[in-house]
Amino acid sequence: MKKTKRSLWARGKSKIQNSLGIHLIADFWFGKNIENPKELEKFLILAAKKSGNIPLKFSYHKFNPHGLTGVLLLAESHITFHSWPEFGYLAIDIFSCGKKAKPEKALAYLKKILKPKKIEVKIFKRGKLK
């Protein structure tokens, strides 16, 4: 199969991190702007750009009377968000495989802008290569 820039990158990067991607899973509690899809779209696009990712498509659904579910697809995978305003909860996932991508920078930006009072983060390697 033809080698692409992405696969050549992954082969190169795998020598360092031994995986195709990094996945950050974050639970934000009692932050701001978790119910405004237009604001979240803006913040997620900025978070992606600040972390070296390329935003592709934004898609969301707003529940009645409150709650959001949505995604910003990236050239390097995704940032998803799901909000439960009645619990002050926002689930954020940042899955990134870009050569220059630093998903922790996207997370740092979202923490700064959404100001959660409590946050729980897990980090995983995805697609571990031998």
Add this chain to the structure above:
Amino acid sequence: MKKTKRSLWARGKSKIQNSLGIHLIADFWFGKNIENPKELEKFLILAAKKSGNIPLKFSYHKFNPHGLTGVLLLAESHITFHSWPEFGYLAIDIFSCGKKAKPEKALAYLKKILKPKKIEVKIFKRGKLK
């Protein structure tokens, strides 16, 4: 803030699982149909329905010459997929918060239909309630 069906459900369910959602993270290796977005859309919608989830929106991007990134937004959160055909790799995430949702059934269906030769799965609670 007004209690919704979703929040009333979450309060009820939290007594059992003590969290708002369940997140399955799966790395599929050397499976079938990982490069056909129309087939994947069909399989993901079926996986959602078989696991008690409600599909909302499907969105994807196809890389040139190969590789996919995409999502099926659910009323109960999401199923995302990212494929690296050159590595035989498909990253699948199933994040589900529905009362009747059983994300493990979606995963079982996708394993059956995509037939990965190797699979690694992690399971997490998201939005842990006190």
